[in-house]
Amino acid sequence: TGSLDAYDYYLRGKELMNGWRDDDIPEAMAAFERAIALDPNFARGQAHLANSLLFQAMYSDEERPQESASLLRRAEAAAHKALAIDPDLSEAHGAYANLLRNAGRPGAEEQYKRALELNPNNASTWHDYAVYLGNVAGRPEESSRAAERALELDPRQPVTWANHLANIGDPRSARYQAEFGRAIRMVGDMPFALDRF
Numbered sequence: 001t002g003s004l005d006a007y008d009y010y011l012r013g014k015e016l017m018n019g020w021r022d023d024d025i026p027e028a029m030a031a032f033e034r035a036i037a038l039d040p041n042f043a044r045g046q047a048h049l050a051n052s053l054l055f056q057a058m059y060s061d062e063e064r065p066q067e068s069a070s071l072l073r074r075a076e077a078a079a080h081k082a083l084a085i086d087p088d089l090s091e092a093h094g095a096y097a098n099l100l101r102n103a104g105r106p107g108a109e110e111q112y113k114r115a116l117e118l119n120p121n122n123a124s125t126w127h128d129y130a131v132y133l134g135n136v137a138g139r140p141e142e143s144s145r146a147a148e149r150a151l152e153l154d155p156r157q158p159v160t161w162a163n164h165l166a167n168i169g170d171p172r173s174a175r176y177q178a179e180f181g182r183a184i185r186m187v188g189d190m191p192f193a194l195d196r197f
Contacts, residue, residue, distance in 0.1 A: 001035075001038075001039045001041075001042040001044075001045070002039070003038045003039045003042070005038050006034075006035040006036070006038035006039040006042050006045060007035070009031045009032070009034040009035035009038070009045075010031070010032065010035040010042070010044060010045045010048065012028075012031040013028040013029075013030075013031030013032040013035065013045075013048055013049075013052065014028075014048060016028035016031065017048070017051065017052060017055075018157065021192050021195075022059055025052055025055050025056045025059065026056065028048075028052045029049065029052040029053060029056060032045055032048050032049035032052055033049060035049075036049060036078075041085050042085075043081075043082045043085040043086035043089050043091075043092060044082070044089065044091055046078045046079070046081045046082035046085065046092070047078070047079065047082040047089060047091040047092040047094070047095040048091065048095070049075075049078045050075045050076070050078035050079035050082065050095040050096075050098075050099065051075075051094075051095050051098060053071045053072070053074050053075035053078060054071070054072065054075040054095075054098055054099055054102060056071050057069075057071035057072045057075060057102075058102065072099070072102075072103070075095075075099055076099055078095075079092065079095045079096040079099055080096075082095060083096060088118055089118070090115045090116070090118040090119035090122045090125060091115070091122070091124075091125075092115075093111045093112075093114045093115035093118065093125075094111070094112065094115040094122065094124065094125035094128060096111050097109075097111030097112045097115060097125075097128065097129075097132070098128055101128075101131075101132050101136055108132055108136070109129075109132065109137065112125060112128065112129040112132060116129065121153055122153075123150045123151075123153035123154035123157065123160075124150075124154075124157075126146050126147070126149045126150035126153065127146075127147065127150040127157065127159065127160045127163065129146045130143045130144070130146035130147035130150060130160075130163060130164075130167075131143075131163060133146055134163075134167060140167060143167055144164070144167050144168075147160060147163055147164040147167060148164070151164060151186075155186045155187075156186060156187055156190070157187070158187045158190060158192075158193035158194075161183040161186065161187060161193075164179065164183075165179060165180060165183065
């Protein structure tokens, strides 16, 4: 975007999403909405808005199903808008993959692979792909490798550490204890990060 204000709201939204606290998601959505209000053709803003809407829908799913359905429709529209603006934007393909994964629709893996082909250093998409591989595709070893790649690229993501530790399994194992120690060193200073473990 050429708008510094739009970019500032986008960065605020990303920071809120990185905390992965349920209470931060509505604020992140609002920040991304402000960013794209200032520049509707800001593809990254649209892609991250799609993810924030999706995660809010997931938290609302059981308690408020109508609100969740509305959020999902808005998330899909934002993902399509991001792809229309920039078909080669890794984050747009990653956001669309997350929507497909969440809805149980086909094509999520192809979208994750396309996102990583466009930007092999996209740590967020490596994490999301790891979740897909572990929880949907039932390929735990590949999931573990994808999570490790995400942590190599960005070791300051509490949610990636939480999922990585869950994949390891037995908390009494030497490997788990070693990885837990690494997690504490990497994110133990971040507010609320350890709540994810």
